Amino acid sequence: MRLHADYDQDFYAWIAQNVSLLRSGQLSEVDVEHIAEELESMGKRDLRQLRSQLQVLIMHLLKWQYQTDLRSKSWVNTIDHQRDEIEALLLDSPSLRNQLKDAIELIYSKAARDATHETGLPAEKFPEQCPYRIDEILGPAFMPDPEIV
Helix, strand or coil: CHHHHHHHHCHHHHHHHHHHHHHCCCHHHCCHHHHHHHHHHHHHHHHHHHHHHHHHHHHHHHHHHHCHHHCCHHHHHHHHHHHHHHHHHHHHCHHHHHHHHHHHHHHHHHHHHHHHHHHCCCHHHCCCCCCCCHHHHHCCCCCCCCCCC
16 A cells, blocks of 8 residues: 555655545545554653653752752753743643653652762762652742752
């Protein structure tokens, strides 16, 4: 079938052809199998993007809290940028909000590992569980207080 060949050889042409078929109501002609795969892939991509941005954001919040002597405007910019990107993603796909708690639980250890690598602080310095609530992580005004030694 030509649609399957286009999918493997010219993805853009495959998209254009399937969009045309869908818009013209020729539903029996569309490449249902590959469209379903692509839609599923899009959902997974958005979830990966959410997790990745949360990981960077939490790492920078940890750095801000635990390495106060090296705080910089670039950290603030990164924190703000990640929050903006997450907000945009959640505006486009509000149901991803339901994934936030699980995403944070999944990526926190990676964010702490990254903070350890970037700061040179021992891993034990960072809490085992995420010390921030979701509303704090995403809140535009939240910056964690310095760690009291």
